[in-house]
Amino acid sequence: MDENTVEENVVRRAFTLAVERYDSMAIVCGILDVSNSYVYIAMNKGELSLPCSLKMEVMLDGEITWRELCPKVAKEVDAVKDRVTQYK
Structure with missing residues (x-):
């Protein structure tokens, strides 16, 4: 199995x-700010962007904070956390 x-x-x-x-899927796409159509296409091709993967891993296990993951967009972190919390 190769790295990809x-x-x-x-x-x-x-x-x-x-x-x-x-x-x-729509809720997940909304949280990740990706369009449903993009995700369907990506899933059909067997790929999603790594940033989306990282965001999802953060949502799921909570071991890495949004602020740590995206220090350059720290101002957006609270808004994103609110959106994630809304769907828990």
């Missing part, structure tokens, strides 16, 4: 877990 396949599987797993947790 491993990364693809991690991304797909993160997305699948997020959809299961929130019970809606």
